[in-house]
Amino acid sequence: MVEKKVEYKPLSVKTLLTLIKNTSELTVDLAYSAVLFNDAELREEVLELEEYVDYLIYLLFMTASFAVRDKEDAERMAGIMKLAMAANRISDAAGDIASTIVRGEGLKILAQAFSKTEERIMRVVINKNSLLCNKRIDSLRGQLGIDVIVIRRKGKLLVNPKERTKLVAGDIVIVRGTDKSLQEFKRIAEENV
Numbered sequence: 405m406v407e408k409k410v411e412y413k414p415l416s417v418k419t420l421l422t423l424i425k426n427t428s429e430l431t432v433d434l435a436y437s438a439v440l441f442n443d444a445e446l447r448e449e450v451l452e453l454e455e456y457v458d459y460l461i462y463l464l465f466m467t468a469s470f471a472v473r474d475k476e477d478a479e480r481m482a483g484i485m486k487l488a489m490a491a492n493r494i495s496d497a498a499g500d501i502a503s504t505i506v507r508g509e510g511l512k513i514l515a516q517a518f519s520k521t522e523e524r525i526m527r528v529v530i531n532k533n534s535l536l537c538n539k540r541i542d543s544l545r546g547q548l549g550i551d552v553i554v555i556r557r558k559g560k561l562l563v564n565p566k567e568r569t570k571l572v573a574g575d576i577v578i579v580r581g582t583d584k585s586l587q588e589f590k591r592i593a594e595e596n597v
Contacts, residue, residue: 410462417471417484420464427457427563428491430553431498434578437525438502445527449554449578450502456561457495464488525553525578526586532573533596536589542567550581550589 415423431453438446468481530536536544541552555562555569556576562569571577579589 435498554578
């Protein structure tokens with residue numbers, strides 16, 4: 405599970421379950437995109453998200469340990485833990501799917517079939533001099549036609565960030581959009597102004 409020391413963060417069971425569920429779903433989307441488009445950077449993000457789910461599960465175990473006071477509480481928590489472990493198996497499977505890229509097992513025929521799809525996913529790093537610095541992510545949809553689905557900032561993950569969240573230099577963002585809109589976003593993110 406989690407090998408490094410984890411500092412307890414007081415989050416509710418509901419919040420943790422929601423984060424686990426949403427992150428597990430995201431790992432599946434990114435894993436398939438990584439394989440279909442043979443994208444090693446997306447594969448790395450899947451593996452990072454898989455570790456994040458492990459971390460959240462560990463926090464859930466800690467929170468559950470504090471919350472259990474009697475037999476009824478223990479029975480309720482057992483059901484919650486089963487849900488969390490199912491979501492963990494999903495994120496682990498997504499990691500396995502994404503790892504097919506490393507083993508050279510990318511699904512070429514499937515990738516060709518999906519090469520005509522409108523929507524794609526891309527990993528982009530925001531340059532310190534980019535025009536995107538300090539831009540709210542809700543403005544990007546209208547201006548560039550992309551959705552920001554994950555921001556990695558200083559080692560922390562923001563999954564499904566709020567619309568008012570602003571991009572900052574060094575952010576690693578996972579965005580969804582058309583090939584044309586993604587290429588334009590990447591160009592702006594990486595250019596020096």
